[in-house]
Each structure stands twice: as C-alpha cells, then as structure tokens.
Amino acid sequence: METILSPPLPFTFEEGMLDSSGRLCDNWEKWKKGFKIYFCACELEKKSASIQMNILLHVIGEQCREIIDQSTERINNLDGVFKKLDDHFKIKKNVTVERHKFFTRSQKENESIEQYVLDLKKLAQTCEFGILNEDLIKDRLVCGLHSSTIRERLLREDDLTLNKAMDICRAVIVSRVYSDNIKQEKDMICDISDQSKAAVKMMKLDRPGYRSGEHVRRCRR
Known part of the structure; x- marks a missing residue:
C-alpha cells in the first residue's frame, strides 16, 4: 500500500532580483x-x-x-x-556576503557555547573555506565569545584546535557554576549565622532583669 502524503508546495521566487544574501x-x-x-x-x-x-x-x-x-x-x-x-x-550566492555574515557573528547574551559553534558551522558551509574551515570556526569562536575571561584563557593556549577550545570553554563554565554555588552556600551560612546571633540577642533581652541596664548593676555588685 502506497503512502499518501501531500507534496511540498511549488518552489517560487521573485524573478529578476539579484539575491546577494544567498x-x-x-x-x-x-x-x-x-x-x-x-x-x-x-x-x-x-x-x-x-x-x-x-x-x-x-x-x-x-x-x-x-x-x-x-x-x-x-x-x-x-x-x-x-x-x-x-x-x-x-550562482546567485555571493560568497563575500556569506563570509561577512560568518566573521561578524558573535555570541549572543545567554547563548550557549554549543549553540554558538553550531551556528558558526552552519554559516561556514556556504563560505567555501576549504581546508581552513575548522580553523576559521575556532578563530571566530575565540573572537566572538561574550566572555572576555574565557577568551583570555583560550588565547593563552598553544596549538588550539576547535575541539580543544570547546573543552576549555565547558571546563571554565562548569568551574564558574561550581564557584557560584559555593558562594551562594557561604552567603546562606552567613545569613543563618546572623539570624542565630540576632535570635540569641533577643533571648537575652527578654530575660528578667536584663532590661533597663539591671544586668550591668548586678555585675558591678
């Protein structure tokens, strides 16, 4: 039994227009x-x-x-x-335009490293980079990173490849997340400690004879 499936709509385009964007x-x-x-x-x-x-x-x-x-x-x-x-x-695709889109593509705010590199790879497909394809993706990754800290870390690396750059980016991000979690835990502990101290102080103030300086006079006796 043959599968019944609607075919795609006819392919249409605006005639006589130069499509420099590809x-x-x-x-x-x-x-x-x-x-x-x-x-x-x-x-x-x-x-x-x-x-x-x-x-x-x-x-x-x-x-x-x-x-x-x-x-x-x-x-x-x-x-x-x-x-x-x-x-x-x-024949209507302008390679210069395609390369311009590639070399001006920077990581967007809240965009993951993986998504950024995936888009760079997609853009590179129409740039005709040849054997330099992976190296140029790696270079654009370094130049277009949103984080200057990660960029500086990559620039210190010798013989950097795309895979190595990706591994370093992931490691830095994991380390940063871990540090943020540690800081949050410390802040939480400090808050609990401050609250405990305040509670102890309130308990002392509520003890009989502690108010109005009576505890001071008793100590002097």
Missing part, C-alpha cells in the same frame, strides 16, 4: 530536502525514471519548469533537473 539558494536547498523526504515517504524510487521526473516537474511549479525548458541539454532524470536548478540558484 537566501534564494537556502530556500531552494530547503525545498529540495522537503521533496526528497516526500520522494522517499511515497516510495517513488519504485517508479520509472520518466514517472519520477514528471512528478518532480509537476510539483516543482511553473517558474522552475521554465528554467528547465531553457536548457540546451537534454534532461531526462531527477539528477539532471536538480543539477540544472542548483546551478541556476547557487
């Missing part, structure tokens, strides 16, 4: 991922290549069909359709 390419990648999920869920791999392609062309929408029709090469399978559209949309 948003068009990102949207295309998301649509393509959604279609592949639909493709697998409906077991379309069991269909012939011709049926698969016609389903894709039907679902993808008129704008994309026009791009395919303009191709001078014969396209007769899914891979050919995706390659044509990949080339069309990805």
Whole structure:
C-alpha cells in the first residue's frame, strides 16, 4: 500500500532580483530536502525514471519548469533537473556576503557555547573555506565569545584546535557554576549565622532583669 502524503508546495521566487544574501539558494536547498523526504515517504524510487521526473516537474511549479525548458541539454532524470536548478540558484550566492555574515557573528547574551559553534558551522558551509574551515570556526569562536575571561584563557593556549577550545570553554563554565554555588552556600551560612546571633540577642533581652541596664548593676555588685 502506497503512502499518501501531500507534496511540498511549488518552489517560487521573485524573478529578476539579484539575491546577494544567498537566501534564494537556502530556500531552494530547503525545498529540495522537503521533496526528497516526500520522494522517499511515497516510495517513488519504485517508479520509472520518466514517472519520477514528471512528478518532480509537476510539483516543482511553473517558474522552475521554465528554467528547465531553457536548457540546451537534454534532461531526462531527477539528477539532471536538480543539477540544472542548483546551478541556476547557487550562482546567485555571493560568497563575500556569506563570509561577512560568518566573521561578524558573535555570541549572543545567554547563548550557549554549543549553540554558538553550531551556528558558526552552519554559516561556514556556504563560505567555501576549504581546508581552513575548522580553523576559521575556532578563530571566530575565540573572537566572538561574550566572555572576555574565557577568551583570555583560550588565547593563552598553544596549538588550539576547535575541539580543544570547546573543552576549555565547558571546563571554565562548569568551574564558574561550581564557584557560584559555593558562594551562594557561604552567603546562606552567613545569613543563618546572623539570624542565630540576632535570635540569641533577643533571648537575652527578654530575660528578667536584663532590661533597663539591671544586668550591668548586678555585675558591678
């Protein structure tokens, strides 16, 4: 029994607009991922290549069909359709803009180290850093940290790698949390001690003969 699943909506975009931010390419990648999920869920791999392609062309929408029709090469399978559209949309991505977004991304207040690095990795995917990818993520982590204390700790480290930087960040944060807990416990003990002293003083004041200086006179006798 075949799975009944609604296909993704047609992929649409504003024609004639230069997408320097790369948003068009990102949207295309998301649509393509959604279609592949639909493709697998409906077991379309069991269909012939011709049926698969016609389903894709039907679902993808008129704008994309026009791009395919303009191709001078014969396209007769899914891979050919995706390659044509990949080339069309990805050419509009501005690598300089992508790198600017990466190098200006700093850790937000209350954002965890893990979430910050995860976002840096996502941004780096479109920056074409090549073999420098991990080193540049590590460098941006150091430069963009919200905590100057952690940054200074990382800068003292020789041969720093991304994994090593992450381990140090976690260790510093755990140590800081532990210190804060110790301080809170000490403050709590001090408060209890102050309250105890105040209670003892009140008990003394409530004893007979202690008020109005009578205890002083008795001591002098």
